[in-house]
Amino acid sequence: xxxxxxxxxxxxxxxxxxxxxxxxxxxxxxxxxxxxxxxxxxxxxxxxxxxxxxxxxxxxxxxxxxxxxxxxxxxxxxxxxxxxxxxxxxxxxxxxxxxxxxxxxxxxxxxxxxxxxxxxxxxxxxxxxxxxxxxxxxxxxxxxxxxxxxxxxxxxxxxxxxxxxxxxxxxxxxxxxxxxxxxxxxxxxxxxxxxxxxxxxxxxxxxxxxxxxxxxxxxxxxxxxxxxxxxxxxxxxxxxxxxxxxxxxxxxxxxxxxxxxxxxxxxxxxxxxxxxxxxxxxxxxxxxxxxxxxxxxxxxxxxxxxxxxxxxxxxxxxxxxxxxxxxxxxxxxxxxxxxxxxxxxx
Numbered sequence: 001x002x003x004x005x006x007x008x009x010x011x012x013x014x015x016x017x018x019x020x021x022x023x024x025x026x027x028x029x030x031x032x033x034x035x036x037x038x039x040x041x042x043x044x045x046x047x048x049x050x051x052x053x054x055x056x057x058x059x060x061x062x063x064x065x066x067x068x069x070x071x072x073x074x075x076x077x078x079x080x081x082x083x084x085x086x087x088x089x090x091x092x093x094x095x096x097x098x099x100x101x102x103x104x105x106x107x108x109x110x111x112x113x114x115x116x117x118x119x120x121x122x123x124x125x126x127x128x129x130x131x132x133x134x135x136x137x138x139x140x141x142x143x144x145x146x147x148x149x150x151x152x153x154x155x156x157x158x159x160x161x162x163x164x165x166x167x168x169x170x171x172x173x174x175x176x177x178x179x180x181x182x183x184x185x186x187x188x189x190x191x192x193x194x195x196x197x198x199x200x201x202x203x204x205x206x207x208x209x210x211x212x213x214x215x216x217x218x219x220x221x222x223x224x225x226x227x228x229x230x231x232x233x234x235x236x237x238x239x240x241x242x243x244x245x246x247x248x249x250x251x252x253x254x255x256x257x258x259x260x261x262x263x264x265x266x267x268x269x270x271x272x273x274x275x276x277x278x279x280x281x282x283x284x285x286x287x288x289x290x291x292x293x294x295x296x297x298x299x300x301x302x303x304x305x306x307x308x309x310x311x312x313x314x315x316x317x318x319x320x321x322x323x324x325x326x327x328x329x330x331x332x333x334x335x336x337x338x339x340x341x342x343x344x345x346x
Contacts, residue, residue: 010093013087014073014094014099014102015070015106016065016069017062017065018317018321019065019284019285022284022285022288024062025291025292025307025310026160026163026164027167028058029164029292029307030164030167031168033168036295036298057117059109062106063109063110064134064138064163070106071138071142072142073088073099074096077096107135114127114128115128126169130162130169134162134163137155137162149199149205151208151212154185154208154209154213154216156184156185157181157213157216160181161216174220174221174224175248178221185209187279187280187284189206190262192276194273194279195277249297251290254293288308291307292308
């Protein structure tokens, strides 16, 4: 049992599965928004998502998330030997071949689940294309983006943006993926500065991040305005897709609350690095609050409360992983070293 516990903990640490619920919440939110939109267009009671679609989109999210995290550790294994030797790969708790197998299997899981989802939904080909595109963005970030500073920070937001559109690419409500895009990009940038990562952000980097974010926002709004304009009929026949509705006030309130919360964390932290790490963790968990706010504002409060249950699950998963790591470490046989061993003799 102890060996099984250690292997399972290693697998969960390697794939960072404690925070996978943030990605799952994004996809489930999009699926619920799609059902709410169908209700508004067709009329009558809301058609709840098919359980098979729900399971497929959960597997897509889990597969893409685990693929990105495991690929990142595979690429960084040599650097991690110097600065994070406790991680599963550099510590030797998982072999390089096994790491590649896990990474490939997670990527295939996302593709197969995406193919199944595509067969059962309108514009399924677009959903599957978005699965592939999101995977390519993840690979770009892991291989190159994270070393390019500003492009890497913007890529993190784009990954969330396109991932949130996989479940319902036909949905005219662009505000949800745009909110995730802006939150993750700005969160990652602030955490980068507070954690004092290298190379440090310059004014040029800031302008590149903010300018790139503005361009992406404008392009997304322009595409939606064109696609669902009265002169361009879609299969939904939607008009006024960019109209700001009362339901949008709740997500914006959640965004304002996070800004205040981030400043509070920064003031109470003993160091800027600690503030950056905490804000990054809480900022990722905050994504579930955005998803909940959109579902409450556009679908129903009951569905929103059900989605909100993923927040304590995600938080408890993070705490459980920390507790589990400490417990496994304490259960290891202590390694003794002879006094003076390794010291230069004079």
